[in-house]
């Protein structure tokens with residue numbers, strides 16, 4: 001048998017000549033100590049692994065809860081999200097324009113006013129030609145001030161687009177995913193507008 005090369009004890013760092021290749025300790029005491037150390041290391045590893053698994057489990061449970069919470073939200077929740085994003089885009093698009101109905105610039109609040117209402121024409125809810133910046137009084141108290149809205153709208157978008165708007169439109173069967181898509185689309189468009197300005 002070939003004599004093994006000397007090596008350092010893993011515990012005391014002293015040189016020694018091992019009898020077998022798997023001996024890493026100079027004396028039985030250090031052999032025992034090394035065994036304990038190795039066991040402890042193993043235990044720590046197992047503990048760390050368990051901790052990590054627990055953390056991952058918690059994250060997964062949280063995600064699941066989030067998904068479940070969204071799943072029980074009514075469709076109107078997503079409609080509203082999409083409408084909010086769309087309206088914010090309209091207000092930014094028309095930022096430098098006066099109220100579409102009364103032509104005033106004022107300090108008060110502005111809304112995104114639907115020309116054809118979402119009640120009567122829900123299919124035009126997200127039609128960019130159908131919605132324009134409007135002052136709060138016109139939007140809230142004058143039912144959109146429609147008689148003044150009409151001529152200004154034609155002036156703004158032209159007869160052709162106005163005729164298309166007034167034509168008949170199919171009512172899309174928007175699902176949650178559609179509303180989420182519309183919401184994300186207009187959030188992105190709003191951001192792009194703001195980045196340009």
Ligand SMILES: [Zn+2]
Nearest residue numbers: 009012026030
């Ligand atoms: Zn030793």
Ligand SMILES: [Zn+2]
Nearest residue numbers: 099102135138
């Ligand atoms: Zn107005």
